Amino acid sequence: MPSFTDLTGLFGIAWGIAALCLLCGQSALSPWSPARRLSLLGLVCTLLLAPMNGVPIAVYVRGMVGDLSITTLLALAYATGRSLGYFPPLDTQRRKVSLQLLAVIACVFYPLALGMTLYDPYRWGYGEPWFLLLLFCLALICVLRWPLVALSINLAVLAWVVGWYESSNLWDYLLDPMLSIYALFALVRWSKASAR
C-alpha cells in the first residue's frame, strides 16, 4: 500500500495528465456535456492509477518528472474547470503578469539551484524565515489585487507545512519545471501573436 506522500504524488501526476488530456482535446470534446467530460477526466485518472503489469502508468511518469507543484495542480484545476464552464475566464492582463513573474523567477532560480554559482536559492525553501516573510507580503498584496494567486501561495505553503509530499522544501510546492516551461512557452506565443 503506498504511503500518504506516495498517494498524493501519484494522484497529482494522474490528475495532471488527465487534465492536460482534457485541455488538449477541448475542441474535439466541445460537443460533450460538462458532466460527460468530467467523467472522462475521472476515467483517465483511474486508468493512470490502475495497475498494468502490477505497476500503474503514473509510477513511470512520477519516476521521470517527480511530484507536481501545488501551483501547477491548482492551475490545471482552474483551467479544467474553465473549460467545463464552471469558472469564469481569467483577466488576460493579470494572467500575463503572473506568467511573466513565474518565467522570471524560473529563469533566475533554476540556473542558480543547478549549480551556476556558489549561491543556492533552493536552500531558502527549508524554512528560511525571511523567504516566508517575502511570500507572506506577496500573498497579502495578491489578496488585494488577485486573490486567486494568494490562494495558490497559501495552499502551497499549507501543503509544505503538513508534509503533503516527500519533499521538505517549500520550492517544490511553489514551482516545478513543467509550470516554468509552460510560462515561458505561453509568453513566447503571446509575443509572437502581438508581433503579428
Place this chain on the structure above:
Amino acid sequence: MTRRLASSFVAAWSVWIRQFGLWRAGVLLLTLSVFAVAFLKAFDRPPSVDFQSPAPLVQSAHDADSPTAVRTRFVSLAAGPHRHAASLVELKDGRLRAFWFSGSREGAADVEIRSAVFDPLQARWGGEQTVVDRMQTQRAVWRYVKKLGNPVAERTADGMLRLFYVTVSLGGWAGSSITTITSADNGEHWTAPRRLVTSPFLNLSTLVKGAPFHYVDGTTGLPIYHEFIGKFGEVLRLDAHGVVLDKQRLSAGRSSLQPIVLIKNGKHAQVLMRHGEDGRNRVIGTRTEDAGRHWTLPSETILANPNAAVAGVALPDDTLLAALNDIETDRDALSLVTSSDGGTHWRTLSVLEDQRIWRERELTATEYVASVKKQALMTDTRLHDSETDAIAESAKQHMCTTQRCNFEFSYPYMIRSTSGDVHLLYTWNRSLIKHVVFPYAWLAQRLKESRNAELH
C-alpha cells in the same frame, strides 16, 4: 455593556466584509492562518550547531599485542559479478559492514546493493547478501527505477543503520536521486526504501559517495554531489528520521564532485573533492572554521587526481589521511597519503597499488591473467589456485576490451574504527572489493617515519 461591544464588533466586521468582499476576506483569513503556522514550523527548525568531534579511541588500541602490520584481503571471493563503489560502517558491536553495488555491469538493470560483515576478532569476512534491488525499490517508492548505484552507510546517533543509495529513473547517472533505508538490527533487516527529494529540477542528479558525519545535536551531514548540467559538491543536513533540514553548497559550475568531509574538531573540517573538469587534474579542496556555516572558495590542492574518487579520515591529532589515485591519468595506481598541516602539504605513507609499468605495452590476455593472479595472491596468500583463476577470469571479463586490458583501483572508502585502526575498501579491477587494514600501531610508526618524506 459587553453585549453592546460584541454586537458593535460584529457589525463593523460585517460592513468591512461587505466592502472588502467575502472571497477576499476568506483568502486573507487563510493567509494569516497558514503563514502563522508556517512561521512556527520555520522557527522550530534546528539551529546551526558544531560538528561532532571524532570519537576517542578505546583502550585496546594501545595494547602491546595489537597488530602492527598492514593486512589485506578481499571482501568476497565469489568471482564473476561486476563490483564497485563500496562503503563501510562500524556496527555497535565493533564489527564492520560493507556495502557495494554488484551486477552484470555498471548501470545494468540487475545491479543490486550487496553487503557483508567483517569480524575483526576473527579477521574474516562473512558471506555476502543482497540488501535491496531495483524492483524492491521501485515497488516501495512508487516510481519507475531504471538502475541502482553507489551505496553509502551511516550509523546514526541512536545506533540505527541508515543506507543511502543512488537510484536512476531517467537517463544515466545525471538522472540520479537518493533513496534511503534503515535497519535496527545491524543490517539484517531493512525498512522499505524511501526517496529523498534534494533538487528542484525533477529531483534529478543527486548522488552519494563520501562518508556521512554527525553534528553535536545528532543530525547527520551527508556529502552529496550533482552530475547533471553542473558538477559540484554539497552537504545535506538530515534529522533523525532522514528528513532534509538544510543543504550547503561546497563548489559550483562543473569543477568538482564526490566531496569527502574530514572533521578535525567541532569547528574545523577539510573537504576534498574529485576534480570534474578536463585538464585540471588536481584534487579540489575547501575548508570551514565555523562548523560549516561558511566555506572557503574551492581551490586546487597539491594532490594529483585523474577525475577519480578520493577517500579520507581525520585523526585526533589533526593529521589527515587520504587514499586516492594520486596520478594525473587513469586509475592504475593508488596511494595512502598524509597531511599534518590541514591539507596544504601532503606526503605518501604507502603505495597501495601501482600497475603503471604496463601502460607502455599492451599485455596479452595471458599476461594479464598471470599478473592479476599474482596481485590476488599478494592480497591474500591463503587463496587457492582455483580461486585466483576465477578472480583473474573475472577481472579479464570486466577490464579487457578487444584492444587492451587495463588495471583499475578506484573508488576508495575509508573509516577509522573506535579501536583506532583505519579500514580502507576500494574497487579492485571492477571485480572484487579489496579491504586494507592499517592498524593503529602501524599508522603511528609510519606517520613518525614520514615526517622527513618528500612532499607532493
